[in-house]
Amino acid sequence: MAAASALLSEDQLQCSICLDVFTDPVTIPCGHNFCKRCITLHWDRDLKYQCPLCKELFSARPELRVNTFISEIAAHFRESIQKKASGTSKEQEAEAGEVLCDVCTETKLEALKSCLVCQTSYCETHLEPHQRIPGLKKHKLIHPVKDLEDRICKKHERLLEMFCKSDSVCVCQFCTETDHKAHDVVPLMEEYEGKKTELEMMEAHVQLMIQERRQKIEQIRKSAKLNKEDSDTKKESSRQLFTALIQSVEKSFAEHIGLIEENQKTNEKEAEDFIKELEKEISELMNKTSEMQHLLHNKDHFQFLRSFSSLKPAPPTKDWSEVRVHSTLERTLRRAVTQLEETLKKEMTKLLDDIVPRSVQQYAVDVTLDPETANVELVLSDDGKQVTHGGVPNLPDSPNKFSCYAVVGKQRFSSGRIYYEVQVKEKTDWNLGVVKESINRKSSFNDGFWALGLKSENKYYVGNYKISIFLKTKPEKVGVFVDYEEGLVSFYDVDTAALIYSFADCNFNERLYPIFNPCNNNGGKNSAPLIICPVN
Template sequence: GYVECGPCTGKKQKAIKSCLECLDSYCPVHFEIHEELHSGQHHKLTNATGFLQDKICSRHGKLLEVFCCLDQQCVCLMCTMDDHIGHRIVSALAERTEKQSQISGPKMKSQQRILDRKRELGELQKAVDSHKQSAKAALEECKKTFTEIICFIKKKQSEVLDLIQTQEKIAVSQAEHLLKQMEEEIAELQRQDEELQQLSLTEDHIHFLQQGGGGVLVWAGIIKDELVGPFRVEDGVKLNSQSYCQFLEDTFFKQWYRKKSASFKKNMIFMQDNAPSHTSKYSTAWLARKGIKEENLMIWPPCSPDLNPIENLWSIIKCAIYKEGKQYTSLNSVWEAVVAAARNVDGEQIKTPTESMDGRLLSVLAKKETYTHKKFFFHLIEISYHSNKNHVSSSDYCELTMDPNTAYRRLDLSEGNRAVSNQDRDLPHPDHPERFDWPQVLCEQPVCGRFYWEVEWSGGNGVNIAVSYKSIRRKGGHNECWFGCSEQSWRLYCSPFRYAFRHHGKETYIPKTNNSTRIGVYVDYNAGALSFYSIAGKMILLYKVQCEFTEPLYPGFTV
C-alpha cells in the first residue's frame, strides 16, 4: 500500500520523497542523507512515487519533461533536438491541463451514470424487498384465511350435526307422544267396549239398569268468579275426540264463548284434564280452528294438583249433592242436584282458588319448575291485579325499555326502545360514559322482587339474553365488559343451533330441544333465583341458577 524506501535494508520504510535524478525513493532518514550528499546540486524532487523508470527517456536516459503534440508522447529535452525536431513541443503541465479539460465532460457523465445506476439499484432493491414483504404477508393471510375457513367449516359441521340430532330427537319425541296418546285412547275404548260387552251379557235387569245408566257426565268451567255451565252430556254417549268436540260446539261455544270479546278470547287459557279425547291431535286441531290455538291450551299439570282450581269446584258440588249420604234413584234427579248445587256455589268460592293461583304458580316456577304456559301465567297476574291482591304488583310486570345511553354505537333501537338490531355501521349516537364499547345494551328498569319477561330474537349469529349489575364495566377491551364474563352479570346465549349459559367466564352447554325463538326469564331477587325458559307452546326450563344478588339487576342484550 505505500512506496518503499530504496536504501533501507531489512524492513523497508515508507518513502516520503523521490529523486528524479537518482531515480530512487527515500524515507525521512535516508532523505536527509541524500540532501547532505547532493547539497547544492539541485536534484529535482517529487512526492514519493513508484513509477520512476516510466519517467526516464529510454533512449537518452534523461527525465521526460515535455510533450510532443505531433507524436502524442512525453519526451526528454534531448529528443526535441533529435527525433522530434521541428515538432510542436509543450510542457507536461500545459498538456495535462488541456487533456484534463477534455475529460471533465465524460467524467461528469460517468459520475452521473454511476449516480443513476445507484439510484436504480436502490429502487430495484426496494422493489425486491417490497415483493418479499408482500409475498410473506400474502402467505400469512392465506394461511390465516384457510385456517379460519377450516375452523368455520368444522364449527358449522358440528352445529349442523347437533341440529340434525336435535331435530331427530324432537321428531321422535313428538311421534312417541302421539303413539302414546293413540295407545291410551285405544286402551280406553277397549276398556269401555269390554264393560259394555260384559254388561250386555248379564241377565239381571236391575243390575243392567244400575250399571248401564247410573251416571251423569257433566262438563263445566270457571273464569274469575263466573261459572260456565254445567252442561250435561247426552245419556249413552261415550266421549271420544269427535263426540267431545261436538259437545263443546253445542254447549260451550254456542252458549258462552261466542258472546265474549276478541280481546278476551285472545288472552283466555283453555284448561282441561289429560283424557285422551281432550289431548288428541284431532281435538287440538279442532280447537285451533275455533280460535283456541295450542299456545292457549293447558292440561292439568300432573305434578301440580294445586294448579287445578276446577277440582275445588267439583269437590264443593260433590259434597253438596251427596250431603249426609244422600242417594238418587234416577239420572234426572242426579242432574237436577248437580244444577242446584252449581247455582248455590258462592262466587267467593270460585274467586278464592283463582285469585290465589298467581302465588301458587310463582311458587311452582321457583321451586317445582313444572311446565306451565306463559299466557296462563299472565292471565293469573291479570286476575290478581284486577282483584286488588298483593301477590304480584303490576309494576313487576311492566314492559321493558332499553336505555339508549348504554347502546353500542352500532345498535339501532326501535319500537319505543323495545327492539334492537345491529346495523354493522356506526350510528350518530352521542358520547356517553355509560355507553358500551361492545355490541350490548341495558334496560332502563331495574329488577327487584319477582319479575318475569320474554324476549323474541332472530338472526343466524345468535344473541345474549342477560341480567347485569349497573356497575358492569363499559369501556375498554376487557372481558369484564362482556355479559357473563365477570361476577357482575349472567347471560344465556341463544342461536339456531344451541343454548349456553355463562357466568364469571364459566360456560355451560345446554342441549337444544326445540326451535323456539322466544325466551322467558324469571327472577326472584330475594330468593336469589334466576331461570331461563324456552317458550314453544309450553314453558320448558332451560337453566336455573341460585345465587345471592348484591345489587339491583338490569336486563341486557348482546346483538
C-alpha cells in the first residue's frame, strides 16, 4: 500500500471541492470522487443532485458509501506528508508569524499544540509530557494560537468554555454562577455547532444568490444577443425599404418634372398657333384698312359712290375676348402630388408592417384551444381555433375549467418569444392575453394576468378592467407578442401595424398560457367568435 501511495501525487488524491487530500472519500455514479462531507454539503445547498465536475444531473440523491481503497491510500499519503513535515519542522526554525514554543530557550521551534490549562504553547518535543503523564493528559489541547490569554477569564482565571447567548459573550464556568447566573448559557461547542450550521445555511443562500445572478447574466447576454440580431435584421430591412422609398420618390419627381415640361411644350405650341392665327387676321385687316383709306382720299363724288357700293365688307374674324392659353400645370401638379402622397402612404405602411409586426411575426406559434380548460358555457370549434359563448352548459365542470368565460391554449411556455394573432372582428366584448399556470381558475384574476380587452363596444382596457385606453381605430385582428426573458407582453393592431399597448418588466417566474375570453354573447349581439388566425 505504501508503494502504491508513493506512486500517486497530491493532485490525484485531492478533493475538487475542498482542494485537500480526501477525507472519507466517496464515489458518485458518474465515477468522480469527493470527500463525503464536501459532496453532502454541496448537495444540501445546491438543491439539485449534480456532479460538480462533469455536471451530470441525477434524478435522485445517490447513496454515499466510503471508498475504502482510496481512503486507505489517502490515509497513507497523509501520514507520509505529516512525517515529512514533522521531520522538517525539527530541523528548521519557525518562520515569522507562526506560533513559537514557549519552552524552547535557544532556537525556538514552531509550536504543535497550545494547552489552555497551562496557558503555554509547546513544540513536538516539549509536548511529550502531555501525551504521557496521566494528569497532563486531561489538559485541553488546541491548535497553536498566540492569544491564549484571551481564552482565559480575567476575573476567575478559568477557561472560557461557555457562551452566554443573552450577552453574546464567552464566559467561564464561574461566570455562569455569578454575573450570568440567570442568563441563557450553553457550552461553547454547542454554540459553535449552532452558529456553524447557521453560517453554512447563510453560505448556501449566498451561493444560491450567486447562481441566480449567473443565470440572470446568461439570460441578459442571450437577450442582448437576440436584440442585436433583431436590430441587425431591422436595420437591413429599413435600409432596403428606405432605399425603395427614395427610389419611389425620385421616380415620382422625374415623372413630375416630365409632366411639367410636357405641359410647357403644349402651352408653347398652343400660343404659337394663336399668334399665327392672329397675325393672319391682322394682315387681312390691314389690307382692308389700306383699301378704305384709299377710297377716303377720292374727291370725285361719282367715283367714290360707285367704289363704295362695290366695297367688300371686312373679312370675318374670331372673337378673341375669351381666348386664353390654358395651363393644365396646376391640375397636373395636384394629380402628381396626390399620387406621390398615396405612394408615400403605401410605402410607409409597408415600412411599418415590415419593421414592427414582421419582427415579432417571426416568432409566430401555432396555438390551439384546450377544451379541458374551457368554461362549461363556451363552444369550441372542432379544429380548436374558434371559441364563442354558447349560452347553455354543454360540458361537465371540473377543477381545470374557468369559472369565467375563458379558455387557455394547449401550448405553454417558460422561455423565449412567442407571437399569435386573434380575430376580434364584429365582437362587442372580448379580452385575450396570457396568464400564469398557477392562476386561480375559479375566481377573479388579480395577479398573473396580462390582457387587452373591449367592453361595451367602445371602451378598451388592459389588465383586469383597471386601465382604460383610447384607440383611434377599432382593431379587427390583434397580435399578441411575449418576450419571456424581457418580461414583455405587447398587443398590436395587425391591419394598421400599430402598437396598442405593452406590459413591461413583468415577473413571470413560471409557465404561461395564452388565454381567450369571448365574453357573454349578450343575447346574440356578441355572438361572433374569437378566431385564432394563421400568421402571414
